[in-house]
Amino acid sequence: MQTRIAAKYADVPRIDEADAILRSCVHCGFCNATCPTYLELGDERDGPRGRIYLIKQLLEGHEVTTRTHTHLDRCLTCRNCETTCPSGVQYGRLLDIGRDLIERQVRRPARQRIARWLLKLIVPHRRRFGLLLFIGRMVRPALPAGLRAKIPPRRRSLPARPRSTVVPASNSSGPAGTAGSQGVRTMLVLDGCVQPSATPGTNEAAARVLAKLGIRLESVPRAGCCGALAYHLGDHLAALRYARRNVDAWWPGIEGGAEAIAITASGCGPMIKDYGDLLAGDPAYAAKAAKVSALGRDISEILRDEDLARLRPTASGSKVAFHCPCTLQHGQKLGGVVEDILTACGFELAATKDPHLCCGSAGTYSLLEPEMSRKLLGNKLAALTAARPDLIATANVGCQLHIESAADLPVKHWIELIDEANGSET
Template sequence: MKTALDPAIKDTPEGIAADAILRSCVHCGFCLPACPTYQLLGDELDSPRGRIYLMKQLLEGRGVSASTQLHLDRCLGCRACESACPSGVQYGRLLEFGRALTEERVGRPAVVAAKRRLLGKIVPHTGRARKLLRAARWLRPAMPGALRSQVPETPPPPGERTLAWPAPRHARRVVIVSGCVQPTLGPGIDPAAARVLDRVGISAVASTGTGCCGAVSQHLSAHADALAQVRRNVDALSRQLEAGAEALVFTASACSAMLADYGRLLAHDALYAERAARVSAAARDVSQLIAAESVALRGVLRESARSQVPRTPQRVAFQAPCTLQHALSLNGVIEPLLLAAGFALTPVTDKQRCCGSAGTYSILQPQLSQQLLRAKVEALAAGDPDVIATANVGCLHHMRSGTSIPVRHWVELLDERLALD
């Protein structure tokens, strides 16, 4: 694609990167069938190719309007288009820049702007999010149905084992990075990962001094806030690498993808570039780390199986989050681990399709999000599973609101299987 970028943008680092991305698109349209919003709305401007065209216009200074903003807002940022694209177009990176520029140039109605600001002030902060959730649970009975489904019911108090971290005992040591919403919505997930890692010879400790990975603010195009969160985490995680941790692990695939991107995000920051690159190089999704130890895991599972009474395998429908599939390219890594642990996987159609969670999308685009949720839970339920497993807390929370089938993090299932010996 030929481009003629606005001179004010052309020679900036973002402009140079965006120009290269725009030029790599050959308009073939192979990405269109992979795009969930194009499938739902049937409008070229709600497809990757259409959005690339809108961003080209924007970057060339040929007009940006509320319509541009609408079509970019409707994008999930799922990056299914990247996996489908034969030309390697880095759509997600272009979207990040396109949205930031649109945010600068097109205003938003005061109520919408205030809602976005409020989300940015609450969601990335664990304490504030917890208080809001507590208040929402209290008000839940009085809420209308659609809103009520977004507020999870008060769960039973977690058992002692659920929250227990094994004492460090191995030479190999990793840090599990706590995110922002996961300690509230899934407090048992990180300890479960630590117990599984312990069984394969790796001690895991919880990170200190970290907070939200920055993805929530990034979704809201609040880039200054996102970068402040990224720098705080780079400071804290660099100290933990210096203290001997071999890897920095997230159990939420969206946060893993963000952590892997820190090096790029701070590449032009003289003070942080080197340390951010080191942090990204050490970033792992928990699935990568456990899959790399699959030989040890299979040994532990064999031992466990010998001491257990044989029973009918639990039927699991696995939902691969978009960040796992398209941002981290870890498609197909978790399923063999679940099979090795004796679970039976049920068939799931349209695996690449987003569940509609997508950061703050379920709050800001509720109608599209609900349509995607309905289609996703229908596809997952088709094989009559006992449980739905996922790899991202955002998807977990979102899917729980749309189905009566229990939804769990896959590492919790693995942990429970190991605990039976």
């Protein structure tokens, strides 16, 4: 695609990258065939090809309006189109650049500004989100059905399960990241912002499973939100502040020999793995951020490379429908990895339809675009339950909570299934 980037954008960070991405698009339209919003709406501007053209117009200096905002906002950032694209167009990166620029140029209506401000004020902050969730659970019975469904019930650990083997880095036996006196392998773990309050059992389950493989997880309290929420809302400066904070928090453990940063929320994986690129222009952080990105590994990547025979799981016989989040299959290109692990551990996987399509969670999308999100959730639940599974498993806290809000079946993180199948012995 031929481009003529406006002179006013000449010094904008990543403008050369945006130009190169635009030029790589041949407008074939294959992407539209797998775009959830295009399939629902049939509007060219609500598919990747149309959005690419809207961003091209923006970068060439044409007028953009709130309508442009609307069509870019409707994108789930599922990156399904990237998996489909024969030209390798990095649509997700282009969309983030375009959103950042238009956010500065086109003033949103007050209601939208307030909603986005509140999301950035609360969700990325673990304690604030935890407090809000606590209050929401207390008043949950009095809320309207639609809102009540969005508030997850409190999860309690089973009495037979031991407490988590995740240890704070500051309390471990020796410097953070060291192998310890008995040669135990060590990995850092991302706690995140939503997961500690909403699904606290996920990291606990991961810790117990990895402990059976001789790996100890260390939690670093100073680390927090990966920055994806702010980044995809067009606030790149805030997102990079979160990234730098996490790099600083994890660095002592990395210097101490931690072999990986374990990520149990697949939605955080693409962001952390992009730290190296996003901070490449920052002399103080470029090298460290690149190292963090290299060490970031989804929990499925970790188990994929271990000897699963050491787990000796006893599967329950339940039929499991696995929803592979977009951030796992399209963002990290790890589609099929969890399915292979579950099969190797003796679980029966239910056949599902259209596994490449988004469930409609997409970070804050279910809150900012509720109508489209509900449609996609309905489609996804029909696809997941067609073979009558006993439960649904997924790999991301956002997808888990979103699907759970409308499902009649239990919805769990897949690592919890592995943990439960291994019993409580250590």
